[in-house]
Amino acid sequence: MNKLVLILTCSAVTLLPRIIPYFASSFLKKLPVFIRKCMLLLPVASLGALIFPLALTDFGPLWIAGLAGVGTAFLTSFFKGPMILAIVIALASTTGMLIAIG
Amino acid sequence: MGNAGKEIKDGIRDGFPIFLGYFTTALAFGLLTRTSGFSFVEGVLVSITNFAGSGQFLMMNLYNAGTFLLGIALSVFFINSRYIFMAASLSGRLKNPRSILGRLMCGFGTTDEVFAVASFKGIKLPYTYMAGLIFTSYSGWVSGTAVGYIAGTFLPDVVQKAAVITVYAMFASLLGGEVRKNAKALLTAGVSALINSVLILAIGVSTGLSFLISLIAATIFGAMIYTDKEAGIE
Numbered sequence: 001m002n003k004l005v006l007i008l009t010c011s012a013v014t015l016l017p018r019i020i021p022y023f024a025s026s027f028l029k030k031l032p033v034f035i036r037k038c039m040l041l042l043p044v045a046s047l048g049a050l051i052f053p054l055a056l057t058d059f060g061p062l063w064i065a066g067l068a069g070v071g072t073a074f075l076t077s078f079f080k081g082p083m084i085l086a087i088v089i090a091l092a093s094t095t096g097m098l099i100a101i102g
Numbered sequence: 103m104g105n106a107g108k109e110i111k112d113g114i115r116d117g118f119p120i121f122l123g124y125f126t127t128a129l130a131f132g133l134l135t136r137t138s139g140f141s142f143v144e145g146v147l148v149s150i151t152n153f154a155g156s157g158q159f160l161m162m163n164l165y166n167a168g169t170f171l172l173g174i175a176l177s178v179f180f181i182n183s184r185y186i187f188m189a190a191s192l193s194g195r196l197k198n199p200r201s202i203l204g205r206l207m208c209g210f211g212t213t214d215e216v217f218a219v220a221s222f223k224g225i226k227l228p229y230t231y232m233a234g235l236i237f238t239s240y241s242g243w244v245s246g247t248a249v250g251y252i253a254g255t256f257l258p259d260v261v262q263k264a265a266v267i268t269v270y271a272m273f274a275s276l277l278g279g280e281v282r283k284n285a286k287a288l289l290t291a292g293v294s295a296l297i298n299s300v301l302i303l304a305i306g307v308s309t310g311l312s313f314l315i316s317l318i319a320a321t322i323f324g325a326m327i328y329t330d331k332e333a334g335i336e
Contacts, residue, residue: 001165001170001171003140003144004144004147005171006161006165006171006174007144007147007148007151007152008151009171009174009175010148010151010152010157010158010161010174010175010178011151011152013157013175013178013179013182014152014153014154014157014178014182014185015152015209015210017179017182017183017185017186017189018182018185018186018188018189018209018210018212019189019205019206019209019210020186020189020209021185021186021187021189021190021193021209022189022192022193022205022206022208022209023205025189025190025193025194028186028187028190029190033330033335034325036187036335037325037328037330037333037335038321038322038324038325039183039184039186039187040184040187040333040334040335041290041321041324041325041328041333042180042181042183042184042317042321043156043181043184043276044277044280044287044290044291044324045290045291045293045294045317045320045321045323045324046160046180046181046294046313046317046320046321047273047274047276047277047280047287047291047294048277048290048291048292048293048294048295048296048298048316048320049294049295049297049298049312049313049316049317049320050160050163050270050273050313051270051273051274051277051291051295052295052296052298052299053295053298053299053302053303054163054167054270054302054309055267055270055274057302057303058266059266065264065267066267066270069264069267069270069271069274070267070270070271070273070274071274072271073270073271073272073274073275073278074274074275074277074278074281075278076275076278077274077275077276077277077278077279077282078278078279078281078282079278080282082123083123083126083127083272083275083276084123084126084127086271086272086274086275086278087127087130087268087271087272087275090267090268090270090271090274090275091261091264091265091267091268091271094264094267095260095261095264098260098263098264099260102260
C-alpha cells in the first residue's frame with residue numbers, strides 16, 4: 001500500500017468530521033437521540049476490539065507478554081495514573097516478560 | 103499588549119498541559135511509526151496531517167495487521183465520528199462564527215482535549231484564544247512524534263520489539279479511565295473484544311471487517327445499556 005495515500009486518506013476522514021460541523025451545525029441537532037448516543041459511545045465500544053485479540057497474537061507464543069502490558073496499563077489508569085505512566089509501565093512489563101520467557 | 107495578544111497568551115497557557123500530554127503520548131506514536139517501517143518524514147507527516155491520537159494509533163494498528171485501505175479509512179472515520187458532535191458544540195461557542203479561516207482552524211484543532219478545555223472556558227471563544235490553544239497542542243503532538251522516532255534509534259532490540267505494546271497500552275489506559283467513571287464501559291468494550299476475538303481466531307474473518315462488525319455491535323449494545331445522560335447527551 002502506498003503510505004502517502006494511506007496518510008492523506010486518514011487525514012481526510014479525520015479532519016472532515018471535525019471541520020464540516022462548523023459549517024453545518026444545525027443539521028446535527030435534528031438526528032435521532034439513539035444515533036447521537038451511538039456516536040458518543042463508539043470510542044468506548046471500539047476499545048475492546050482494538051485490544052483483543054491482536055495485543056496477544058502480535059506476540060505469537062509469547063502472548064502472555066502482551067497480556068502483561070495491557071493489564072498493567074489498564075490498572076494504572078483505573079487507579080488514576082496518567083496515560084504516559086501507563087504506557088511506560090506497560091512497555092517495561094512487556095519487555096521484562098519477553099526477556100524472562102523469550 | 104492589546105486584547106488579541108492577551109487572548110493568544112491565555113490560549114497558550116491553557117494549552118500547555120495539553121502540550122505535555124501530547125508530547126509524551128506522541129513519543130510512543132513516533133516510536134511505533136518507526137517499528138512499523140515508516141520513514142522519519144512519513145511518520146512525522148502522519149501527525150502533521152492527522153493530529154488525532156486514537157485515530158492515528160488505529161491507523162498504524164490496522165496497517166500492521168495488513169488491512170485494506172478502505173477498511174482502514176472506514177474504521178478511522180467511525181472512531182472519529184464523535185468529533186462531529188464536539189465540533190458542532192464548539193461552533194456554537196465561537197465569538198465570531200462567520201470567519202471561514204477561523205472555522206477551518208477550529209475544525210482542524212478540535213481534538214478531545216482541546217474540546218474539553220475550550221468547552222469549560224465559560225466565555226464566547228475568540229479565534230485568537232483558540233489559535234493559542236490549538237497551536238500549542240499541535241506543536242506538542244508533532245514534536246513528540248519526531249523525538250519519539252529519533253529516540254527509537256537508541257533503544258535496544260528487545261525494547262523495540264516490545265514497543266508494539268505501546269499502542270495497546272494506550273487503548274487499555276483509555277479503557278481504565280472510562281471504567282473508573284462507569285463500569286458499563288467494561289461491559290461494552292468486553293462485547294467488542296469477545297466478538298472480535300471469536301471472528302478472528304475461530305472463524306478467520308479479516309481484521310478490518312472483524313473490527314467493523316465488533317465495533318457496530320458493541321456500540322448498539324452500549325447505546326442500549328447506557329442512559330442518555332451517562333452517554334453525554336445534553
